[in-house]
Amino acid sequence: MQENITKAINDNINQKFTIMENRTSNLQIKINKQQKTIDYLERQARKKNLILYGVEETEHGYEELQSICYIKNHMKISREQSEIELVRRLGKKENKTRPLLVTFTKMGRKI
Missing domain, CATH: 1.20.5 (Single alpha-helices involved in coiled-coils or other helix-helix interfaces)
Structure with a gap:
């Protein structure tokens, strides 16, 4: 049992x-x-990100960074402000120029 x-x-x-x-x-x-x-x-x-190297850090805030016309002036590409979702610097602020990250709203616009 x-x-x-x-x-x-x-x-x-x-x-x-x-x-x-x-x-x-x-x-x-x-x-x-x-x-x-x-x-x-x-x-x-x-995939919608574009990283730009060598863009001088002359901006003093997000508004100035967003209004950088680097793409329009140097690359001869027209773009609307609404086509850019985000613009920011990558990495810590040091003595060297940090890369610029630009996120577009559409993959086709980045291409």
Whole structure:
């Protein structure tokens, strides 16, 4: 009788462990799918970025940085202000010129 009780308890514990292992593996599969989706979305967002090197740091704020007409004046490309989503400098401010990150609203406009 003691063996039957022990066996019943062990079987019950094994069933619960099997259920937990299945849940864990399902959650791991979901996490992997979500990570792939996040990676894809990050790549898509970075595709709209353009990094310009060698642009002098003469601006004294975001408004001046955004109004830099480097693209229009030096690259002979017309653009509207609404086509640019974000403009910022990359890295810490040091003695050397930092790269300029320009994020466009559309991938086609960057190209």
